[in-house]
Amino acid sequence: MAVVIALVLVAIGSVTFHVLSPWWWTPIASNWGYIDGTLTVTFWITGVVFTAIVLFMAYCVLRFRHRPDHTAEFGPENKRLEWWLTIGTTVGVCVLLAPGLVVWHQFVTVPASATEVEIVGQQWRWSYRLPGRDGRLGTVAVRWISPENPLGIDPADVAGQDDVIIEGGDLQLPIGRPVKILLRAIDVVHNFYVPAFRAKMDMVPGQVTFFWFTPTRTGAFEGICAELCGLGHAVMRARVVVVEAPEYDAWLERQPTFAPRVASVQ
Numbered sequence: 001m002a003v004v005i006a007l008v009l010v011a012i013g014s015v016t017f018h019v020l021s022p023w024w025w026t027p028i029a030s031n032w033g034y035i036d037g038t039l040t041v042t043f044w045i046t047g048v049v050f051t052a053i054v055l056f057m058a059y060c061v062l063r064f065r066h067r068p069d070h071t072a073e074f075g076p077e078n079k080r081l082e083w084w085l086t087i088g089t090t091v092g093v094c095v096l097l098a099p100g101l102v103v104w105h106q107f108v109t110v111p112a113s114a115t116e117v118e119i120v121g122q123q124w125r126w127s128y129r130l131p132g133r134d135g136r137l138g139t140v141a142v143r144w145i146s147p148e149n150p151l152g153i154d155p156a157d158v159a160g161q162d163d164v165i166i167e168g169g170d171l172q173l174p175i176g177r178p179v180k181i182l183l184r185a186i187d188v189v190h191n192f193y194v195p196a197f198r199a200k201m202d203m204v205p206g207q208v209t210f211f212w213f214t215p216t217r218t219g220a221f222e223g224i225c226a227e228l229c230g231l232g233h234a235v236m237r238a239r240v241v242v243v244e245a246p247e248y249d250a251w252l253e254r255q256p257t258f259a260p261r262v263a264s265v266q
């Protein structure tokens with residue numbers, strides 16, 4: 001009887017904890033409501049199945065407990081039940097996977113109007129690069145990386161001269177404009193994650209990964225590294241500030257660009 005009560009308590013406790021949990025999603029600040037929709041579908045399916053199985057176990061422990069005049073019945077085959085379980089599981093797994101495939105497709109299909117912003121991860125900080133007046137980012141290569149040129153921008157590339165470089169400061173983004181985030185890592189694997197945007201992606205040395213989103217709310221949002229990357233992983237924090245377009249333009253004007261920075265050390 002103690003096992004039955006324990007199982008029922010596990011089921012009730014899990015549901016109650018889920019509903020009353022203080023660790024709920026932060027209010028969303030991007031267009032990725034689909035991500036929350038997918039999570040809700042997953043919560044419902046796994047929650048219902050989990051509760052049903054635990055309660056079924058409690059029922060079996062109670063109903064088929066040992067009694068002196070009771071003998072077990074041997075039933076190795078049950079075609080009907082096997083079919084139902086197979087179909088039920090298949091439908092459940094399909095419903096779990098399908099929304100994810102749809103959302104993933106949207107997540108990596110960048111709208112043509114998106115502006116590019118590059119984020120570079122290294123132990124243990126973030127750097128940002130935004131296109132200057134020409135709207136284009138200059139090419140980069142590992143061989144150009146030096147103390148004066150930590151992001152490895154090609155000094156001969158015209159497009160890179162006006163690139164805005166932010167090291168250790170906040171990243172600002174204008175509200176309502178889609179942005180394509182290009183991700184690079186200089187040393188080990190990092191992952192740029194701003195929970196309020198519901199968007200994250202691994203940054204792999206030697207590759208450029210990306211995702212896109214549209215900020216839908218002004219304010220300051222905390223970013224974290226979501227891939228264990230060494231001793232300082234836990235303090236690898238970022239701040240993304242979403243502002244109105246005029247404020248963004250004024251901020252961008254004040255940021256240092258690549259060309260004067262390189263010229264100053266020559």
Ligand SMILES: [Cu+2]
Nearest residue numbers: 190225229236
């Ligand atoms: Cu990291």
